[in-house]
Amino acid sequence: MTRVQTALVWVASAVLLVIAFAAVFPGVLATHDPLQTEVRAAMLAPSPAHLLGTDQSGRDVYSRLVYGTGRSVGIGLLATGIALAVGLLVGALAGLAPRAVDAALMRVNDVLMAFPEFLVALVVVAILGPGPVNIAIAVTLAAVPVYIRLARVQTRTLRRAEHVEAARILGVPPAAAFLRHVMPGVLGALSVLATIGIGSSILAAAGLSFLGLGPSEPTPEWGLMLAGGRNVLGQAWWIAVFPGIAITLTVISATVVGRVLRARADGRAS
Secondary structure (H helix, E strand, C coil), rough: CCCCHHHHHHHHHHHHHHHHHHCCHHCCCCCCCCCCCEEEEEECCCCCCCCEEEEECCHHHHHHHHHHHHHHHHHHHHHHHHHHHHHHHHHHHHHHHHHHHHHHHHHHHHHHHHHHHHHHHHHHHHHHHCHHHHHHHHHHHHHHHHHHHHHHHHHHCCCCCCHHHHHHCCCCCCHHHHHHHHHHHHHHHHHHHHHHHHHHHHHHHHHHCCCCCCCCCCCCCHHHHHHHHHHHCCCCHHHHHHHHHHHHHHHHHHHHHHHHHHHHHHHEEE
């Protein structure tokens, strides 16, 4: 990597560390109660008293942004983790199954992959109803086809690898050979993909919240905060701009780190 690329990776990693700290310890960074309202302090511009200004109810935007980190990032992490687990299970089964079963599973998977992830998530949450749990389920179902396809490809490739064949020749049972020599490689590939997919999941969850399908007021959540400030951009731009910046930085940082990990994994594989 060039010096510029290395610097970008360090900056992205630092951003992710700050976001992780804010998600786990919001009370350490926040300066106000994120739910406290004060009508007389409504829509105040950023100042030393309110670092990122206040919203229409006089709530501190910075503190709401900090407390919203756990919810916004948490939904993305939960959805990505479930998608990885389901993709690993179904993809590995497809890779080991007879040709007819494999073909049937992949045709269903191809149909799901033909639709944009956000559209699939939108349809699912429209059926299940709004709420953070339903958003996590919707984002999971939208993301899981990609993990299934990668797990299936990796399984079919690794099961024919020389070291796996050698283990079978030495008398290692097929199930033990799969768990010991195939599954770690499949899981490693999916983990790299998940690092990139976290950003997409966070963005999808924020988008659904922006449309009013996620948590309800007064819950601090980035997509909900962004939606709350869209109608007052001319009078109080900071209400929507700062949550938008938080979402953008998180997605970009996760993508940068994920692409570096994927490049290194591809280098080791070659």
